[in-house]
Amino acid sequence: MRHITHIRDLGVDGVSRVLDRALGWKTTAPGAIFSGRILGMLFFNPSLRTRASFEAAMLRQGGHAIVIDVNSGSWKLETADGAVMDGDRPEHIREAIPVLGGYVDALAVRCFADGNPAVDVQDQLMHSIRAHSLVPVVSMESAREHPCQGLADMLTIREHCGELAGRKVTLSWAPHIKPLPQAVPNSFLLSAAAAGCEITVAHPPGLELQDEVLSEAQQLAQESGARISFRNDQQAACADAEVLYAKSWGGATDLDFAELARQHSGWQVTRSLLEAGNVRSKLMHCLPVRRNVVLSDDALDSELSLVAPQAHNRLHVQRSLLHEVFNGGN
Numbered sequence: 583m584r585h586i587t588h589i590r591d592l593g594v595d596g597v598s599r600v601l602d603r604a605l606g607w608k609t610t611a612p613g614a615i616f617s618g619r620i621l622g623m624l625f626f627n628p629s630l631r632t633r634a635s636f637e638a639a640m641l642r643q644g645g646h647a648i649v650i651d652v653n654s655g656s657w658k659l660e661t662a663d664g665a666v667m668d669g670d671r672p673e674h675i676r677e678a679i680p681v682l683g684g685y686v687d688a689l690a691v692r693c694f695a696d697g698n699p700a701v702d703v704q705d706q707l708m709h710s711i712r713a714h715s716l717v718p719v720v721s722m723e724s725a726r727e728h729p730c731q732g733l734a735d736m737l738t739i740r741e742h743c744g745e746l747a748g749r750k751v752t753l754s755w756a757p758h759i760k761p762l763p764q765a766v767p768n769s770f771l772l773s774a775a776a777a778g779c780e781i782t783v784a785h786p787p788g789l790e791l792q793d794e795v796l797s798e799a800q801q802l803a804q805e806s807g808a809r810i811s812f813r814n815d816q817q818a819a820c821a822d823a824e825v826l827y828a829k830s831w832g833g834a835t836d837l838d839f840a841e842l843a844r845q846h847s848g849w850q851v852t853r854s855l856l857e858a859g860n861v862r863s864k865l866m867h868c869l870p871v872r873r874n875v876v877l878s879d880d881a882l883d884s885e886l887s888l889v890a891p892q893a894h895n896r897l898h899v900q901r902s903l904l905h906e907v908f909n910g911g912n
Contacts, residue, residue: 753770
């Protein structure tokens with residue numbers, strides 16, 4: 583049984599294999615490869631692109647998806663071990679997850695972040711779901727990572743910029759109205775490291791990614807030949823970037839994030855930033871995005887923006903990833 587909930591489940595070779603297959607299938611669709619397969623999709627929090635792309639991937643290749651929104655149309659689920667269940671959650675994941683496994687061939691799960699990066703990086707709920715599942719589990723985002731997003735990001739860069747090895751990419755923090763989880767920046771960093779990119783991570787002081795993720799990224803970089811550097815100067819970090827990935831994320835819970843966002847409002851990504859360096863940087867963002875807070879209109883609406891093809895590539899990566907899950911990596 584093959585779970586794929588983190589980039590490390592694929593490793594350098596697996597990332598390359600999923601991307602190669604996704605790119606090939608964009609040219610020649612694979613047909614009804616999921617005929618007779620059922621994917622269960624369990625959402626603990628909202629989704630637009632992830633839900634639509636997974637459902638489309640199953641339906642286009644002859645399979646079927648069953649969607650369950652936890653807390654809306656299903657029982658509320660308790661997730662904590664040892665909980666005294668005398669509140670509004672009448673069912674525990676210890677029963678719900680194996681029961682679902684009796685109906686479907688794989689289970690795709692989106693689960694929530696706690697809001698404390700030091701807790702989120704442990705990814706306890708996703709690990710618990712893996713432990714109780716009778717079928718392979720695929721992550722549609724967890725507290726720690728969003729691997730499908732990271733893989734779609736790499737596919738987009740490969741299509742629009744060329745081979746990934748040595749490609750100069752910058753992951754830049756951007757301001758937001760509230761602290762967001764680190765799952766997307768974690769997955770971009772890990773995926774780019776597995777793909778062999780030259781990565782710069784830029785953020786104001788106090789917004790560092792977690793040590794466990796940075797250590798894992800360095801291990802992947804050693805295997806793939808990637809290089810990773812860190813800057814607190816956004817302008818310098820973007821000077822040579824072929825791709826600028828803008829994303830908001832929060833830091834330590836004792837930070838006054840609203841004040842920090844005000845202090846660093848100049849980190850909003852604008853078209854002038856994309857054009858300020860030695861190359862005109864392509865712009866990427868996972869969406870949804872708050873216009874003129876995270877990205878300016880003139881950046882988001884420019885010919886440098888790849889956010890739409892980036893979102894479309896979610897379908898192609900998910901199709902390739904599901905093939906990986908259903909066929910045990912073969």
